[in-house]
Amino acid sequence: MIEIKSVVKQYGRKRVLDNVSLNIEKGKITSFIGPNGAGKSTLLSIISRLIGKDGGEVYLEGQLVDRIDYNDFARRLSILRQTNHINVRLTVRELVSFGRFPYSEGKLKAEDLEHIEKALEYTQLQDEQHKYLDELSGGQRQRAFIAMVIAQDTDYILLDEPLNNLDVKHSVEIMKILRRLVRELGKTVVIVMHDINFASCYSDHIVAFNKGQIVKEGEVEEIIRKEVLEDVYDTNFVVQDIMNRRICFYY
């Protein structure tokens, strides 16, 4: 479990996160939704220690994250940010191998190779593994980064808008991979999402943010409701059940 206790983050005088407290349960997909600038990505970055915080604590399975050694932390929690521009020219396999760095420090052992193979298989990138990243399509590249995170083999996986710039087919592929990770390997996945319907269809738990605070959190049925969403996004919503899923219209 990840426990977040009254976390504060401010840039200058502007509070991006205002006393946010939240528990993220193990073995589930939790989605963060909310309008732009609500603080979702900031919270994700704070949990994963990419940026510092101005107040509050974050615990990973009861341990204060700031006390966990860097390498140890990287074996337990991984993060994938939305902008993954890499200046080095790497093949898919080389990128995925980097996921083993926390274990191997660069010298791959048999066990590491096994993990790499498995990650490639999970993301169906075996055929592309020797291609360079800049030769891939957007969807394949995103899968390659997810494969790296899978190879990292952490219990917790945090993703910041993994569906950004992807078409429908590739978005569905990625969400299915994430679902499998939770179901088969018992991973805990936290995603920042822009598409509410994807959040609705694939999450176990949804946290709605607005203006640096959590407006409401709960199961899909509790959050994907007209009143809640209209409150969060300040737009008109129509919510309907279609084929046992909650779908919203907001156009």
Next chain:
Amino acid sequence: MKKRYLLVLLILLSIISLFIGVRKISLQDILRFEDAAMRTMVLSRIPRLISLILAGMGMSISGLIMQQLSQNKFVSPTTAGTIDSAKLGILFSLIVFPAANTIVKMLISFVFALAGSLLFMFILRKIKMKNTVIIPLIGIMMANIIGSVSSFFAYRYNLTQSLSSWMQGNFSMVIKGRYELLYISLPLVLIAYHYTNQFTIAGMGEEFAFNLGLNYNSVVNIGISIVALISALVVITVGRIPFLGLVIPNLISIYYGDNLRKNIIPTALAGAIFLLFSDILGRIVIYPYEIPISLTVGILGSIIFLYLLFRRNH
């Protein structure tokens, strides 16, 4: 409203500048048309004042234009290779046409400055990671490289020290007959004023400009030509004045915002004021000797620049 204060300040500093110097000149001397005093005024003090004002206006407006075209607050003739290219041009004329007069040297220097700045603008369009800081870094790297080409030739032709003294910004050598070239910058400033809106649009990018029916390339070329010409003029008559084109437009934009049309006059005034002030400071600190203006501007400018940097980063 504040423009008026700037003007008053400029006039005040101009008067001070006229009456400071080794030779004491009083108001009575002037009113009585005393011969020696008048000569000092006409031959040395007034040329110095005018060249200070012209160079200050020209360099700060050059900086403003470059910042507008590149949409980057840290770009200026010094951080885009313009000045170093102008220097290379001077060196070239010193080696190839040692007997040529100043106008020819200036023209050669202008051609080099133009080529260097255009090269920078060309490279700028290729940079994908438009980090605010990376662009001036690349510009300075480019400037260093052009500088290293200069030092290669300067060394071979034993011109290192004379190039150093040529490049050192210094107004104490400005006398009647040696600064008039700077008057050319006046029409250039007027042209720049005429083109302000076009520069603003071009700064938004090629596609944006095209969409508004503007010929992007010709506007950029006009802007860069103005900058290169002013830089060459200033370098040839007074030498290199660091930071001016960088610091002044930034200071002005803190108070006046980023509207080029609104900014251009205050920027010109503030540039002249800053240069005059630095010059007066250099003349009184170790009186009766003088500290060259490149040093006073260098110190004041780097302090202001660091302040701006930290302020921005805050």
Next chain:
Amino acid sequence: MKTKQKIYVLSIILLILLFLYLALGLNPVIWRYALSLRIPKTIALLLVAASIAFSSAVFQTLTNNRILTPSVLGLDSLYMLIQSFIVFVFGSGTLARLGENFNFIVSVAFMVGFSLLLFRFLFKREERNIFFLLLVGLVMGTFFQSLSTFMQVLIDPNEFLVIQNRMFASFNNMNTDILWLALLISFLAVLFALKDLRTLDVLSLGRENAINLGVNYDYMVKKFLIIISILISVSTALVGPITFLGLLVVNLAREILKTYKHNYLITGAILIGSIALTFGQLMAERIMNFSTPISIIINFIGGLYFIYLLLKESKI
């Protein structure tokens, strides 16, 4: 394995050049004396090549940028300021009397001290990134430059020649005592970095990926920056500034080896740097009798290569 073969080829080329440099023009009468001059020079060449190649490669990884060199930290300008200051205030006689040793130690101490101050000051706050640091370094560099230009203009032309000699790196007239000291300091600095070489591969993926993979990013950046500043200070104080050698050799190494792995990349860059310097010195001394210092030629070629890089790359 192809990368390894390329490294072998480079090593062989270097060995041949070194042999030529040491052996060419030896005769039975003066060989002992000639070698006693040439060997220290060779060691200095290799030391400078290695320091610059290593620090430039690491620097480009830290900044995630192929077209920067550590010279943007402003250390070269500081070195020139120190030299100009000594000549300006005490005269070149004092510079000679104080001895090369003293000058070396003072220069290194000032340069390293300056960089430590800069880093300390800038890393106090989290949001300041490395580019911010570079810009501050550059401004300081310009500032130092205006100070030294001021002094240089006032100096008597004969004294100026002393400074001019220091403006450009040269391997002639080197003091052997300093060489050993420089070698020792550089060796210790590299030793300090050795175990983290593999981390550099991860650092080249950028800050966020590096942290995700368990690297203490800020600590590593600081550590490598300190090592870079020590190496650059030592090699600059030893022979003088060679600004663009690093740019040249690291990019050539990338081009030739086509690898992201730093153990190969750095080895390759060091080899290429040594080849370039040995070849340059060989040409200058034995074949062409060039009067131009080698560093000016290298800056010239390095500079042209930089422009070529900027124009060739579709994105930077």
